[in-house]
Amino acid sequence: MTESDTDDAEALCFDMYGTLCDTSSVSVALGEHLEVSAGFVADVDVLWRRTQLRYAQQVALMDGYIPFSAVTERALDYALDFYDLDPLEETRQAIILAYDDLDPFPDAADALAELGETRPVVVLSNGNPEMLETLAENAGLAPHLDDVISAHEVRTFKPDPAVYENAAERLGRRIGDCRLVSSNAWDVAGAAQAGMATAWVNRSREPPEQVGGAADLTVESLAALADSL
Numbered sequence: 001m002t003e004s005d006t007d008d009a010e011a012l013c014f015d016m017y018g019t020l021c022d023t024s025s026v027s028v029a030l031g032e033h034l035e036v037s038a039g040f041v042a043d044v045d046v047l048w049r050r051t052q053l054r055y056a057q058q059v060a061l062m063d064g065y066i067p068f069s070a071v072t073e074r075a076l077d078y079a080l081d082f083y084d085l086d087p088l089e090e091t092r093q094a095i096i097l098a099y100d101d102l103d104p105f106p107d108a109a110d111a112l113a114e115l116g117e118t119r120p121v122v123v124l125s126n127g128n129p130e131m132l133e134t135l136a137e138n139a140g141l142a143p144h145l146d147d148v149i150s151a152h153e154v155r156t157f158k159p160d161p162a163v164y165e166n167a168a169e170r171l172g173r174r175i176g177d178c179r180l181v182s183s184n185a186w187d188v189a190g191a192a193q194a195g196m197a198t199a200w201v202n203r204s205r206e207p208p209e210q211v212g213g214a215a216d217l218t219v220e221s222l223a224a225l226a227d228s229l
Helices: 003-008 023-033 038-062 068-082 089-100 108-115 129-138 161-171 185-194 222-228
Strands: 011-014 121-125 147-150 178-182 197-201 217-219
Touching: 011 161, 023 038, 023 089, 038 068, 068 089, 068 129, 089 129, 108 222, 121 129, 121 161, 129 147, 147 161, 161 178, 161 185, 178 185, 185 197, 197 222, 217 222
Parallel strands: 011 121, 011 178, 121 147, 178 197, 197 217
Antiparallel strands: none
16 A cells, blocks of 8 residues: 555554553552552552543543643542552552553554554554653554554543544544544543544443444454454
8 A cells, every 4th residue: 555545544543541551450560569469459450540530531521631640640549548558659659650561452563563554553542642652662562653642632531522633633634534443432432422433442342332422343352453444
């Protein structure tokens, strides 16, 4: 495919957290730095991620933007407080840094490389640019990405339509000529509602959201997405 053909091809916008990289891999850092049982570590991990997503959406609704790095830190603090944990500051910082070294899903790099042969592939994430660029490098995904597009550019978070609209503008395409790829059902619903094509990587076989738009394509893995497209 020529460069001009690639310029005309559908652009794929990959969510980073939970789609390309496994957010639950922070449990390794939690286990190393918190003197609690494995079951307790899993509970802190789940609450941290759930609160991170909730805080991002609350911040967007409140029109009180703070970078996703700050959202992530405050969500961790909430989870630690919830479970009455009070680690040393150096321990807390070591846990936060785990978000720079999340494990990529095993099929992420290969899927990006294959799909990138015929169309632009970018990250579209709530993460602020520094977080995303560092993680992409550490996870070995950066060589397979054409760009990193952050919600920070419009000072709000997905699923605000402004995030998806900004991505289309940055890519020089109509929003319907861009496809969000995400494992987060709420993200897919938001992008579809904004007019993007969507692919839902539904690894857990969850039911679709009952608000927002519906996925155009549903697959069980990034490898399956590469086969489908």
